[in-house]
Amino acid sequence: MSHAFDFGPLVPAGSPPPAVRWPGLAKYNFTGGNNDADEVPVDDLIAAATASLKREGRNLATYNLAHGPQGYRPLREFLVTKLKRDAGIVCSADDILLLSGSSQALDLVNAALLTRGDTVICEKDSYQSTLTRFARIGANVIGIPLDKDGMRMDALAAALADCKARGVQPKMIYTIPTVQNPTATIMPETRRAELLRLSEQHGVAVFEDDCYSDLIWSGQRPPALYAMSRAKNVVHCGSFSKSIAPALRVGFLVAPWTIMSRIMPLKTDAGSGSVEQMMLAEYCPGQFATHLPVLRKALRAKVETLMETLNEQFGTAAEFDDPRGGIFLWVKLPDTVDTMKLCQAALKQGVAINPGPEWSTDAKHAGARLRLCFASPTHQQIREGVAILAEVCAREFGVPTRSANISRAHA
Numbered sequence: 558m559s560h561a562f563d564f565g566p567l568v569p570a571g572s573p574p575p576a577v578r579w580p581g582l583a584k585y586n587f588t589g590g591n592n593d594a595d596e597v598p599v600d601d602l603i604a605a606a607t608a609s610l611k612r613e614g615r616n617l618a619t620y621n622l623a624h625g626p627q628g629y630r631p632l633r634e635f636l637v638t639k640l641k642r643d644a645g646i647v648c649s650a651d652d653i654l655l656l657s658g659s660s661q662a663l664d665l666v667n668a669a670l671l672t673r674g675d676t677v678i679c680e681k682d683s684y685q686s687t688l689t690r691f692a693r694i695g696a697n698v699i700g701i702p703l704d705k706d707g708m709r710m711d712a713l714a715a716a717l718a719d720c721k722a723r724g725v726q727p728k729m730i731y732t733i734p735t736v737q738n739p740t741a742t743i744m745p746e747t748r749r750a751e752l753l754r755l756s757e758q759h760g761v762a763v764f765e766d767d768c769y770s771d772l773i774w775s776g777q778r779p780p781a782l783y784a785m786s787r788a789k790n791v792v793h794c795g796s797f798s799k800s801i802a803p804a805l806r807v808g809f810l811v812a813p814w815t816i817m818s819r820i821m822p823l824k825t826d827a828g829s830g831s832v833e834q835m836m837l838a839e840y841c842p843g844q845f846a847t848h849l850p851v852l853r854k855a856l857r858a859k860v861e862t863l864m865e866t867l868n869e870q871f872g873t874a875a876e877f878d879d880p881r882g883g884i885f886l887w888v889k890l891p892d893t894v895d896t897m898k899l900c901q902a903a904l905k906q907g908v909a910i911n912p913g914p915e916w917s918t919d920a921k922h923a924g925a926r927l928r929l930c931f932a933s934p935t936h937q938q939i940r941e942g943v944a945i946l947a948e949v950c951a952r953e954f955g956v957p958t959r960s961a962n963i964s965r966a967h968a
């Protein structure tokens with residue numbers, strides 16, 4: 558009988574814990590940044606893929622379709638036009654790097670700027686994958702509290718002053734200013750100007766993660782930090798994951814050459830997938846702008862179903878703000894609820910949620926909070942899933958005490 562080779566001793570110290578086998582998607586899946594399956598423009602994408610492959614498929618014989626390491630130029634040119642129109646960003650195709658999702662931007666910017674022991678600043682509640690990346694690097698993370706307008710500038714100013722007093726020079730402020738994950742807040746223009754002023758005053762770089770900015774219900778967004786910066790200390794990333802589909806794996810980075818030239822040598826994958834870049838470059842100029850309002854309308858309808866069902870099932874026990882865009886609702890339950898435990902108990906009943914502590918630099922503050930993605934479940938799954946969640950929560954924590962106007966004590 559042969560024994561399996563033990564790779565364990567070869568794995569360097571400090572590696573992440575081993576993965577667990579994928580258990581499959583939960584029946585009621587409120588986790589992750591998944592999109593609405595009914596809103597993927599499948600037929601138009603088929604037509605775009607076919608047309609571009611027929612015309613330029615032979616270029617697949619050359620890495621990056623012979624468009625160089627920054628990726629397929631027509632897609633970068635579409636982004637130049639789009640970013641100018643929507644975000645006020647003035648840049649050229651040479652300032653854009655196409656990536657395998659904006660996740661790759663997080664890896665590359667971190668690799669270019671951070672090393673163990675560095676200090677980074679971000680919103681107190683933030684994107685889980687960003688927080689785990691910072692932890693893995695061994696960065697010291699300072700979480701800045703948010704209010705209804707995003708990261709609080711009084712708290713940022715105080716944190717920067719405190720760093721200065723301690724002789725600590727933070728490397729960067731990572732922020733999701735436009736439909737923040739998980740809080741869905743949108744930072745107004747005046748606050749953006751203040752953030753830039755503080756970053757310049759303290760010599761700190763800004764990393765603007767903007768992947769939800771196409772999903773504001775009104776279609777109107779404040780200008781990007783990248784657009785407003787005079788000091789040019791901002792790098793900006795975006796994605797087609799939330800506006801078209803996450804499985805495409807197409808994202809992008811916009812950065813001044815001084816830092817772009819340090820990032821590019823770190824992208825050692827010989828280019829991101831070219832078929833998706835060609836397909837998007839064919840699809841987007843004519844159809845992206847008409848697709849978005851349809852998607853936003855569908856997402857808005859879903860969040861209305863979610864808010865209505867939460868009100869019905871949890872009553873005043875579930876607190877949340879009506880989001881102005883995005884795919885997430887950040888929900889606060891009574892302090893007696895531990896959402897890490899709720900998450901495990903709900904999963905046994907087929908309901909998957911993201912517990913707050915995994916999305917925060919402050920586990921205590923987020924202990925009774927949870928994040929619900931409303932884009933991917935159907936309306937019926939939202940209704941059924943939230944009803945099960947309320948039932949599990951009542952059983953485990955005694956709240957909510959009433960659901961669907963029926964007292965649980967007598968139900």
Ligand SMILES: Cc1ncc(COP(=O)(O)O)c(C=O)c1O
Pocket residue numbers: 589590657658659660661684733738766768795796797798803806807808
């Ligand atoms: C804030 C934020 N940044 C980046 C990403 C990465 O997205 P992708 O790699 O699919 O572009 C996500 C995905 O959920 C996100 O929420």
